[in-house]
Structure formats: C-alpha cells, structure tokens
Amino acid sequence: MEVMYLGLAIPAAVAIFVVSRALYLIIQIISSNCHLEKHASLRTMLCIGSGGHTTEMLRISKKLDLHKYQDRLYIVADNDTSSEIRVHKSIEKGTNYAISKIPRSRNVRQSYITSVFSTLYATLHTVPVVYTFKPDVIFCNGPGTCIPICIVAFMLRCMFLLDCRIVFVESICRVRTLSLSGKILQYFADVMVVQWPSLRDVCPRAKYFGRLT
Incomplete structure (x- = not known):
C-alpha cells in the first residue's frame, strides 16, 4: 500500500512543480521585458509558415545578423515544399543552417475540433526536434506550425x-x-511585436516598431 501511495505521490509532486513553474514563468513573461544572455551567437529557430507567412518571415530573416543568430534551424510543415525551396534560394547560402519538417498542426479550413488532435500529433513530433537543437531564441509570425x-x-x-x-x-x-x-x-511569448498601432489596445504588452515586413 505504501509503495502504491509513493507511486502516486511522485507524479503528483512533479505535476504540481511543473504547473507552479509554468504559472511563475507566465507571470514573469507578462510583467517584465525579455532578457537574453550576451552570447557571441544565439542558436536560432525560425518557424516558417506558408504563403504570406513564409514571405513575412523570410523578410524578417533577411534583417537578422547571421553572425549573431547562428546556428539556424528553419521549421517547415512536412507538406510545404515551396517554403523549403524559398529558404534555400532567397536567404541561406552558407552552411550554418538546417531545415526540419514537422506535421502541420492545422490545415486550411480544418475545423478547430479536429485541429486539437492534429496539434497534439505535431507536438509529439516536435519534442525531439526542439530538445536536440536547444534553441536560445525562437522567431515566429503566426502560422499554426509555430504553436507546437x-x-x-x-x-x-x-x-x-x-x-x-x-x-x-x-x-x-x-x-x-x-x-x-x-x-x-x-x-507564452517573451516578446510580442505588432505591426499596427491599433493592436496595442488589444494586447497592451505588445511592442510596435512600425511595419517590419
């Protein structure tokens, strides 16, 4: 009986710790500014969507100091071949980058109910990608691929x-x-950036620097 209680107590303690830690980070994120350690370079993950999202993220990527933000890992949906080609042709010509594919969390016109299951599926495939690469910073601009x-x-x-x-x-x-x-x-995002001043009324913590893309 004691062994059974111990077997239940350990997972419960871990769950309580993770939830408490998550709440602490969320409060810290919402109430303070983002700080990154002053490394010579930052391992960077960039979430590429499709269509307009790809165009916007590639424009943002072109403005990055590629010596500061390296190594770089681009994340694309496994059924998005055009975005992968655009990364190779329009931005990257060096060797300090790679592309990783994950399942798309939500397809166009997919219902929100079924997207819950596809997002969970994509999240499971994402765990080894993120853990292995260990990014210092993640850039994303809205595609469903970035959520997992x-x-x-x-x-x-x-x-x-x-x-x-x-x-x-x-x-x-x-x-x-x-x-x-x-x-x-x-x-969850340490830095929220909007490209229209009207959105600061919707998300007061968002930063507005004008049009970036």
Whole structure:
C-alpha cells in the first residue's frame, strides 16, 4: 500500500512543480521585458509558415545578423515544399543552417475540433526536434506550425531543460485583432511585436516598431 501511495505521490509532486513553474514563468513573461544572455551567437529557430507567412518571415530573416543568430534551424510543415525551396534560394547560402519538417498542426479550413488532435500529433513530433537543437531564441509570425514549437520550448523551459526565449511578430494582415496563434502566444511569448498601432489596445504588452515586413 505504501509503495502504491509513493507511486502516486511522485507524479503528483512533479505535476504540481511543473504547473507552479509554468504559472511563475507566465507571470514573469507578462510583467517584465525579455532578457537574453550576451552570447557571441544565439542558436536560432525560425518557424516558417506558408504563403504570406513564409514571405513575412523570410523578410524578417533577411534583417537578422547571421553572425549573431547562428546556428539556424528553419521549421517547415512536412507538406510545404515551396517554403523549403524559398529558404534555400532567397536567404541561406552558407552552411550554418538546417531545415526540419514537422506535421502541420492545422490545415486550411480544418475545423478547430479536429485541429486539437492534429496539434497534439505535431507536438509529439516536435519534442525531439526542439530538445536536440536547444534553441536560445525562437522567431515566429503566426502560422499554426509555430504553436507546437513554442509549446514544447515553454514546457522544456518549465522543467529547466531549456533556456529559450520566444519572439512573436504578428502578421501585417492583422490590423484590429490578433491571429489565433497571437491570442495563444501572448501568454507564452517573451516578446510580442505588432505591426499596427491599433493592436496595442488589444494586447497592451505588445511592442510596435512600425511595419517590419
């Protein structure tokens, strides 16, 4: 009987610790500014969507100091061949980058109910990718592909297995409301950036620097 209670007590204690740690980080993220250690370089993960999201993220990527943000890992959906080609042709010509494919968490016109299961499926495939690469910073701008990546990175941070910061740049097409990804990540992203001043009323903690893409 004592062994059974001990077997239940340990998972319960771990769960309580993880939840407490998650709440602590969320409060810290919402109430303070993002700080990164002053490393000579930052292992960087960039979440590439499709279509307009790909265009915007590639424009952001072109403005990065590639000597500062290396090594770089681009995340694309496993059925998105065009974005992979665009990464190779429009930005990267060196060797300090790689591309990793994960299942798409939500397809166009997919119902929100079924997307819950596809997101869980994508999240399971994302765990080894994030844990192995161990990014210092993640850049994303709204595609569903970024949700599993950011969730996994946040959970690993909760368990002291990763020290990563998330930078979310809302898409230029979002003028008055946040995207679904933005509504979710406003509680997990260390830096929220919007490209329209009207969105600061929707998300007061968001930063506005003008049009970035």
